[in-house]
Amino acid sequence: MLLTTLVLGLVLGGTYALLALGLTLQYGIARIMNLAYGEITLLAAFILVFLFQGLGIPPLAALVLIAPAGYGLGWLLYTVMMQPLVARSGSSGRLDVDSILATFGLLFLIQGVLLVTFGANFTSISYLDRGINILGVSVALNRLIAFAICVVVGTVLVLVLARTRWGLNLRAVAQTPASAPLVGIDVNRVARQGFALGTALAAVGGASIAMYQTFSATDGVVFTMKALVIVIMGGVGNVGGALLAGLALGLVETFVATAIDPGLTLAATFAIFLGVLLWRPQGLFGKG
């Protein structure tokens, strides 16, 4: 029973961690709190279903298409929608409020498009849903694949940020944007890359959710909220913190669902959220 909770919780937490990574990158690097994040996740989920059911492309191959498309979409969104806001705000700090309002609008725009295109019904695909025995617990293979995607993508991301030249540029802009032009970094360009990278992670997260979970066009807000809770738990902009907090949230939700009541998972999430905001607003793993 405890082992079941642990295995299922970690598998769920992997997806949460991946979703939160994208959101924390977007805020950490581009300083944009993207409330339409969950809708982008859903968009990718619907596209995976379409590619699989409509065109017969296997989900893993579809993922390879969806990830760069997500980067491209993020790049476009930043260029068309965010850049004017960034240019207008200058160093006034208005970007926080403006980006929340703008992406709040984007949320309903994408949701409307999803409802018109894919309808309001619950959607799911049947993909590798036979059980696999992990430490005596039966876990669906599709969930394990989704978890493996999260582990691989999360590891690659952490390595890229920590070890590569590009990762160093992203970290420099995330930590001290005012110093970046002094070494010749175009902050706007790097912010656009960070936003696009975050969007690509949202897309990968959404595509892996579609492999094992039932979803509908109005579920986006829940994804955004959970990602936001994890980001704040992990410390805003803290990549390692988001990974750990994502896994923790998966464990807590699974524990609450099995030991208390499945209807209370969202309540448990927000209880944690409030607790963190009240007592550790810098995040569980933040400094201070």
Add this chain to the structure above:
Amino acid sequence: MLEVGNLTVRYGKHVALDEVSITVGAGEMVAILGANGAGKSSLLGSIGGRVRPEGGSIRYSELDLLSLPQHELVERGIALVPEGRGIFPGLSVSDNLALGAFPARARAGVVSNRDEVLALFPKLAERRNQIAGTMSGGEQQMVAIGRALMSAPELLLLDEPSLGLAPIVVQEVFAALARIRTTGLTVVIVEQNARATLAIADRAYLIQAGRITGSGPAGTLRTDPAVVRAFLGGAAMEQT
């Protein structure tokens, strides 16, 4: 090499610079001396692209600097070490130096530039994995100057490198500047520490309330009674 013409900088109603003109020749070290709030940092910030002037021109080797965004200046060989240093305090010393070599012009010479910087500031070699923000003010200043040198600059702009440093550290920083000077790099330095600056500079401009009030070779200015009174603390001037 560098020509600043009739530069005017305004912050709201306050005129920080009023039609200031200076020239700096290739390989020269030119000091801008003045009291707090005289407009030194506005002048240097304008050359380095941090401050957007209201009027005037800044030309650098046939290039109109005012038409370029700040981040492109580094690519053209202009490195600014601003007041407050502008390092990445959350990153390690070696990451800070690596970021200094961001411009394409600096990539080829990364290894030899790093060796030169570490020879100039041996402390940075010892502390290469330390997070820059946890270092002392003097060490952070070394990181800032070292990072600027990593970009293989032709023109180095230094804004008050000795500000807030202990006297012994100031000596260390100025000794490094004197060595940098011998490499043929063109340097514009803004300082309140007029004595130490005049000892290593070729020429200096005096700036008061946003206007240039005097200029000349460093050696002449050091013995000019008016300069001594205004900038060098009167009779305390050392005999050189």
